[in-house]
Amino acid sequence: xxxxxxxxxxxxxxxxxxxxxxxxxxxxxxxxxxxxxxxxxxxxxxxxxxxxxxxxxxxxxxxxxxxxxxxxxxxxxxxxxxxxxxxxxxxxxxxxxxxxxxxxxxxxxxxxxxxxxxxxxxxxxxxxxxxxxxxxxxxxxxxxxxxxxxxxxxxxxxxxxxxxxxxxxxxxxxxxxxxxxxxxxxxxxxxxxxxxxxxxxxxxxxxxxxxxxxxxxxxxxxxxxxxxxxxxxxxxxxxxxxxxxxxxxxxxxxxxxxxxxxxxxxxxxxxxxxxxxxxxxxxxxxxxxxxxxxxxxxxxxxxxxxxxxxxxxxxxxxxxxxxxxxxxxxxxxxxxxxxxxxxxxxxxxxxxxxxxxxxxxxxxxxxxxxxxxxxxxxxxxxxxxxxxxxxxxxxxxxx
Numbered sequence: 167x168x169x170x171x172x173x174x175x176x177x178x179x180x181x182x183x184x185x186x187x188x189x190x191x192x193x194x195x196x197x198x199x200x201x202x203x204x205x206x207x208x209x210x211x212x213x214x215x216x217x218x219x220x221x222x223x224x225x226x227x228x229x230x231x232x233x234x235x236x237x238x239x240x241x242x243x244x245x246x247x248x249x250x251x252x253x254x255x256x257x258x259x260x261x262x263x264x265x266x267x268x269x270x271x272x273x274x275x276x277x278x279x280x281x282x283x284x285x286x287x288x289x290x291x292x293x294x295x296x297x298x299x300x301x302x303x304x305x306x307x308x309x310x311x312x313x314x315x316x317x318x319x320x321x322x323x324x325x326x327x328x329x330x331x332x333x334x335x336x337x338x339x340x341x342x343x344x345x346x347x348x349x350x351x352x353x354x355x356x357x358x359x360x361x362x363x364x365x366x367x368x369x370x371x372x373x374x375x376x377x378x379x380x381x382x383x384x385x386x387x388x389x390x391x392x393x394x395x396x397x398x399x400x401x402x403x404x405x406x407x408x409x410x411x412x413x414x415x416x417x418x419x420x421x422x423x424x425x426x427x428x429x430x431x432x433x434x435x436x437x438x439x440x441x442x443x444x445x446x447x448x449x450x451x452x453x454x455x456x457x458x459x460x461x462x463x464x465x466x467x468x469x470x471x472x473x474x475x476x477x478x479x480x481x482x483x484x485x486x487x488x489x490x491x492x493x494x495x496x497x498x499x500x501x502x503x504x505x506x507x508x509x510x511x512x513x514x515x516x517x518x519x520x521x522x523x524x525x526x527x528x529x530x531x532x533x534x535x536x537x538x539x540x541x542x543x544x545x546x547x548x549x550x551x552x553x554x555x556x557x558x559x560x561x562x563x564x565x
Contacts, residue, residue, distance in 0.1 A: 187239050192552040198227060198236035206238055206382075213378040213533075221532050221560055234549070241556045243534060249547025250559040254535075259543040262287075263536035263556050269384035270377065273408070276454035277461030290458075293440050297350075306349060306434055307508050313344045316358050334478055336362040339471035346466030350459065351418060352432040376404070415459040419452060437462060469530040477524035490516050534558035 187203055188194065194203075202208040212220040220237075227235045228245045237243045244250065253260065262282040271280040278294065281287040296302060303310075317337060325332040340357035347355040380387050390398050390405060399406055422428060422438050429439060441455055450458070481488050494516045499506045512518060536556040539546070546557055 191239070193236050193240065193242060193555060196234055196236040196242055197231035202237050203239060209238060210378075210382040213381060218378060218533075221534070224534070224560060234547070238556070240554070241536060241558065242551070244547050244557065244559045246547060249557075252544075252546045253537050253557060253559050259540040260537035261540065263538050266381075266536050266556075270381045271461070272380045272384040272387040274457035274460045276451070277457040279461050279465070280457070294437075294458075294462075297435065297437060297440055302435070304508055309348050309434065310345055311505060313341055313348065313354070313358070316344070317341045320358060333362065335471065335475045338474040338478075339467055342470040342474070343463065343467035346463055346470075349466070350437040350462055352434060352436045353418070411460065411463075412456060415456045416452070418459075419455050469528075472530075473524055473528040476528035477520065480524070480527070481520070487520065491520060529561050532560065534560040 184204055188200070191203075199208065209220055212218075212223050216223075224235070224237060224243055224245075227237065228243075233244060233246050234249075235243050244253070261284060264282045267280050267282055268275050271277065274280055278287065278290045281290055317340075321332065321337070324330065337358075340360075340362040343357050344354045347353060390402065393401075395409060399409065419438070419442075422442055426442075429443075437459065438455075441450055441458060481491060494514050498510065498514055536558045539551045539553055539555045539557065541553045543551070543553070551557065
């Protein structure tokens with residue numbers, strides 16, 4: 167009798183929720199698939215079963231239903247410029263969708279990407295901003311050039327003949343992870359010296375592969391953080407690289423916390439100069455320090471490596487692009503044995519245009535990033551939306 171009562175109650179709740187979402191919800195008037203309006207499992211199906219094809223499905227839905235579609239019980243997707251700028255550049259009254267971000271980056275919720283509170287995010291940017299300013303980059307030009315020289319030497323020694331080939335995507339990601347770890351920690355990952363790979367590079371690759379799983383089943387990451395390490399690696403061997411990387415950052419933090427005098431021994435400022443000794447800001451917890459390190463290494467290696475791969479592909483595919491790049495560089499850089507400065511390279515018009523177009527093609531994050539409407543949010547794409555509604559606009563979607 168009790169079981170029957172519970173079953174009836176559960177079914178009644180499901181039916182009531184379905185009726186509300188289809189006929190009473192504030193977004194009921196917007197077109198889209200019925201299943202998307204009923205359940206967030208619509209997104210999970212395309213992300214997990216269809217291996218990230220949600221962005222492709224969104225394109226199809228826009229062609230079918232128009233410029234504004236409902237792709238979740240509480241989510242709208244736009245595909246025109248005005249809405250994009252309202253959401254991501256002018257929408258000061260909008261906030262990150264906490265459910266989305268805390269699940270998608272459940273391995274680093276206290277990193278800058280996972281921060282959803284506006285003031286907390288602003289404080290973190292204030293700490294990290296000086297590390298990625300133009301001045302900071304130009305001061306570390308030698309460190310960056312040193313890593314590039316290593317890659318060039320490897321290509322010349324092992325991949326210079328017509329009979330040899332190289333996986334440029336792996337090469338570029340090894341280069342960028344060596345640069346970002348040297349830049350942030352003054353301690354390189356040495357992925358180039360390891361034959362285009364190491365545990366940090368492997369960890370980033372594994373994190374990306376299980377991104378959709380943790381997006382829709384974030385409790386897996388929560389479980390991984392509390393179980394004994396030996397049991398975790400027995401249950402999930404693929405977590406090994408992530409565990410190694412986390413342990414490495416934890417050792418660095420413990421060492422610098424116990425020996426602050428070592429800050430003066432490194433050749434340039436690091437992430438920990440800013441995070442462990444924030445000016446006028448509250449010091450971050452140990453967990454937040456580790457997760458920020460994970461965030462910066464992932465963001466500074468995979469996205470940049472992908473952009474380099476995309477740029478190389480189109481430069482080699484299109485003879486006219488290749489010819490113009492070579493001609494401009496040869497004119498500005500007649501002596502290859504003498505290094506050319508970043509200040510001089512950034513003044514080359516065709517190279518600058520090529521880099522900007524590469525960045526446009528090599529989208530950093532394809533999946534839509536949701537923002538939640540607040541009480542004071544103005545119109546989004548010409549529409550006045552109710553508070554609490556999540557709306558997104560993908561950089562991949564073409565209007």
